[in-house]
Amino acid sequence: MTVLVVTNQKGGVGKTTTAISLGAALVQRGQHVLLVDLDPQANATSGLGVSKELPNAIYGVLLKNLPLREAVATTAMDGLDLVPSGPDMSAAEVELVPLMAREYRLREALRHTNGYDTVILDCPPSLGLLTVNALAAGDAVLIPVQCEYYALEGLAQLLKTIEAVRGRLNDRLEVLAIVLTMEDRRNRLSVQVIEEVHRHFPKLVARARIPRTVRLAEAPSHGLPIALYDPSSPAARAYDDLAGELAARLKSRAPIALGGAIA
Numbered sequence: 001m002t003v004l005v006v007t008n009q010k011g012g013v014g015k016t017t018t019a020i021s022l023g024a025a026l027v028q029r030g031q032h033v034l035l036v037d038l039d040p041q042a043n044a045t046s047g048l049g050v051s052k053e054l055p056n057a058i059y060g061v062l063l064k065n066l067p068l069r070e071a072v073a074t075t076a077m078d079g080l081d082l083v084p085s086g087p088d089m090s091a092a093e094v095e096l097v098p099l100m101a102r103e104y105r106l107r108e109a110l111r112h113t114n115g116y117d118t119v120i121l122d123c124p125p126s127l128g129l130l131t132v133n134a135l136a137a138g139d140a141v142l143i144p145v146q147c148e149y150y151a152l153e154g155l156a157q158l159l160k161t162i163e164a165v166r167g168r169l170n171d172r173l174e175v176l177a178i179v180l181t182m183e184d185r186r187n188r189l190s191v192q193v194i195e196e197v198h199r200h201f202p203k204l205v206a207r208a209r210i211p212r213t214v215r216l217a218e219a220p221s222h223g224l225p226i227a228l229y230d231p232s233s234p235a236a237r238a239y240d241d242l243a244g245e246l247a248a249r250l251k252s253r254a255p256i257a258l259g260g261a262i263a
Ligand code: ADP
Pocket: 010, 011, 012, 013, 014, 015, 016, 017, 018, 043, 125, 181, 182, 183, 210, 211, 212, 213, 214, 216, 217, 218, 220
């Protein structure tokens, strides 16, 4: 079982879209995937057509010792399961503070989880305790970066946080890839940003880039991953390419150690 952390403390960069779409692409490649929604905004939950009000959800797992398997919901896609989030998660960040081993709540919950090839953790847009819980539980980190001005802003701080978690909490943790999202080939700025990210992180950037397309923005309102909503779309193909590329990286054990990644 591989635990993939999708994180970037910036909001709106494509974390949730990537977590859902990549999860679905891995399922179509024959995997059994569990997506864990750690964001109080619960976009992955609603985007997969699951209620944000389920009594058994990630809050219970992290704060009330609810066994994770009791919080698992099914989705419209066979093989893609979800641990939903909900509004009570907005207090979780604070309520975790006084708990014992507060950074390891999720890792502990995942220890008794089996039957999945990949677990994907969709993080909130912050570097607080919820994200630290994800990083402490993860094997590999995926960083979505939007092809926009200021794309690199905050990345140094994110990489520093990952490095700190690796040093203190989880020495297995590796950065697997940066995924460029919302690419607009007609936009010169988009092209410049792609070049700049490649220049800074030559080995880390995934070959597969995700195009900006309204189909990806529409899919969540139907509660479907892009692989079901519009299977032949360029976006579905891009996420399938990404799934293949990441699977190959993981298999060849070629995730890049952070020290070598920062150019
Ligand atoms: P995050 O989880 O980082 O906050 P989201 O995945 O929720 O980001 O994406 C932010 C918004 O942009 C959402 O409305 C989403 O539907 C939209 N979006 C994400 N990726 C794309 C894309 N490649 N093309 C068009 N819209 C996108």
